[in-house]
Amino acid sequence: MTKMPSPPRPSASLIIVNHKNEVLLVQRNPSAKSWGNYHVFPGGVHDEQDASFQITAIRETFEEAGILVATERDPDSPLNNEALDHGRKAVHSKQLSFKEFTEQHGLTLSVDALLPFTQWVTPPITARRFHAHFFVYFLPYEEGMQLSVKEQRLPTPDGGLEVISAAFWSLTRALKAFDIGEISLMPPQFYILQTLAQLLQGERTDEQKMRIKVLSESNFGKMVIRPEARRSSEDKTVSIMLYEGDELRGGPQGRRHRTTSYSRPDVNPKLTLERNFDIFTESPATEDSEAKLKSAL
Structure with missing residues (x-):
């Protein structure tokens, strides 16, 4: 009797790009049930508390890398590192829902700034399957601008719960490291990095951002790859x-x-x-x- 393939679980990942056109990659814990030791974009399975896949991507990025894609409703009362670290641990351990955390601190999630950048469905032959929604997000940056503590934060791993490292990589360095076997990538990450490497070269420009936005709004951004x-x-x-x-x-x-x-x-x-x-x-x-x-x- 042929075993029916398991249904893919909805998930979302965030491709964060800084002003140097470096992307955030996290290294999964080697003991993880899926893709242990691989370098991936931060993300995870959609939770019933998430009102959209964009929120899933933002929440998972906060949990795994400590970067929060949100704005304060009161710019005169920004979050400090202590509040962000405490909230991250509480959300990650499910002592506090992500929605409760954002409401407590008067935060608005920057969902409109996330650009759809393909979806991927794991083949039926794989035991653990996902329907992953990928989004590109450009970290805010202008020469001379004052960044909040939230925007200046460097990515950090989550203490080994899910990831053991978190860092920004240049696109060429990440692809080279994969080519020589220094890091491991799954096909979706490899495909997306290759695509971005063709479009984001050198320091970020407004023209580059616009090209990614145009691509996101085209068939490419909506493409479901099976x-x-x-x-x-x-x-x-x-x-x-x-x-x-x-x-x-x-x-x-x-x-x-x-x-x-x-x-x-x-x-x-x-x-x-x-x-x-x-x-x-x-x-x-x-x-x-x-x-x-x-x-x-």
């Missing part, structure tokens, strides 16, 4: 993940949208991305079959 695995008939150490729009998934002849995985000894597989179309104008239109949560205000 990878299909194929084994190479010639080399058993090679496998292919086909994505929406690839010629082997019904796309135009010659269209490539896939990653190829190459097994290698002692480290995780090497990945290469093939994508030979304009992501701004030719990304495939896909449907999100899940019921969508209403956007939070």
Whole structure:
């Protein structure tokens, strides 16, 4: 009797970009049930307390990395580090709901600043499956501006509960570290880092931010990627993940949208991305079959 695949659990992750165009990556605890020791964007499973996937991404980022994507309703009474650290521990341990924490401190979550940047559904062959919603968020920065304590905070791990390190990485450094086996990445993180590396180079500019916003509002930002695995008939150490729009998934002849995985000894597989179309104008239109949560205000 064929075992039915488990339904994917809704989840969300936040891709935080600082003014140097570095992205926040957290390293999962090696003993984690899913993807232990991998470097990922902070995020996690949607909780019933979350009114939207954006809030899931913001809450999980606060828990895992200590960065809070929110604004104070009273700028004359900003949070200090002690209050943020205390709230983080209370929310992470579920002694206090995230909503209660934000209400107590007069915070408004910056959900409108989060830019959708693809969704990924774990293949049915995997035991633990997720439907992950990814969002890009640019940390506020202007030359000479005064940042609040909340905005100046550096990412820190959560004491090993879920992650053991949290740091900003340049896109080229992260991809190089993965290429030589120094860190491990899953296909969604690899794909997104490769995409951002083509668009965010050097110091951040308003033009770069606008391009990401335009991309977010296009088919690319809404794209739901459901990878299909194929084994190479010639080399058993090679496998292919086909994505929406690839010629082997019904796309135009010659269209490539896939990653190829190459097994290698002692480290995780090497990945290469093939994508030979304009992501701004030719990304495939896909449907999100899940019921969508209403956007939070």
